[in-house]
Amino acid sequence: MSLTAAEWTIVALSLKVSVVAVLVTLPVSYGLAWLIARRRFPGRMLLDALVHLPLVLPPVVTGWLLLILLGRGGAIGGWLYDTFGITLVFNWTGAAVAAGVMALPLMVRAMRLSIEAVDRRLVGAARTLGATPLRAFLTITLPLSLPGIAAGAMLGFARSLGEFGATITFAANIEGETRTLPLAIYSQLQVPGSEDAVARLAVIAIVLSLGALLASEWLVRRSQGARAHVL
Amino acid sequence: MFFEIAIDMAVDDHAFTLDFSSDAKLTALVGPSGVGKTSSLNAIAGLLRPRSGRIVVDGQVLFDSAGGVDLPPEKRRAGYVFQDARLFPHKRVAANLAYGERLAPAGASIVTRDEVARLLEISHLLDRLPATLSGGEARRVAIGRALLCAPRFLLLDEPLASLDEDRAETLLTLMERLRDELSLPMLLVSHSSAEVHRLAGRVVKLA
Known part of the structure; x- marks a missing residue:
């Protein structure tokens, strides 16, 4: 199976959008995961629920919310445009933002589970040995939750690759700019006689997603035993 | 005085007070299970916060609710053997041993890594991961790690529990040596009256 130049563009764009989405979301997810796993504060349950919201909300609603917040006329988007001249809507960075937001709940979940699996008493032991809270975090909690970070990143990557609803709503379906694999498949489906093109793109999507999912399962099992699951 | 401790504790639903002063080199803390012996050690190490009271070890105030003193664990410098x-x-055994050693203030060390490895007979374990150690081996490494962090005092929580007789005897002898050769105040929690009788200069009952 060989891909046409246009198809390669789609695959490359999808990978770029997903990689950037995961890289940007990663530190945010880990921070949220740590807060939810380790801190007790008023509003913790609300924060947990908000983080999970993109998982249960219709993606088109998430996309619409992003449009309201980050669009040029939006509260944050307007400020970004006025201050830095940055526009997120209708370009690939917008697609990455949409994918990142949709991937966030899955990433936070995987990381939270692995942070919770780190015995807090080990952190206490590190403190008695002279470590400040930051050092104890960097030398104990962070390395021991690394498998969860990797699994969360893989899962987020797979989720980003498949992102459709929020992306098409927020970033639109622009060839070479925001037309990732799912959007390209959707566009091809509108064209009569393009069954082969659809099938090829679908196979690529299946292979990439399955690969990312298997990789994250493998990472979790390797570190937390054969019966652990990331999903 | 080595230990001057008067604290009011509340852990989960259990409230208790610990109140004693001791100038013995090794003080034993005894009492039935669940009475708060480990919680007391945690409070002295700075891992648990008493409701109120005062903790002074070897003249240094570690905690004083009235005076607003509450040193974080890393400033208390307890050698805590859990x-x-x-x-x-x-981390491999060598890295576990080095963890506190690297963070200790310069010139404060009381033993060298070689001495610890020899005393505790753990030289052959340095490249191993903790999961591969037996209970007794892990205990010895934990004692070594605590000694190497240049502690100002030692907290020992059942250091001989669940060890076979030979190992327990070896460690008992070692603790006698530590008690006699280092000028470190030691607080021992133990269920074994033989152990307490042999090591402790002062016994504090928690009930």
């Missing part, structure tokens, strides 16, 4: 060893599972 009952469950609590080695870092992702």
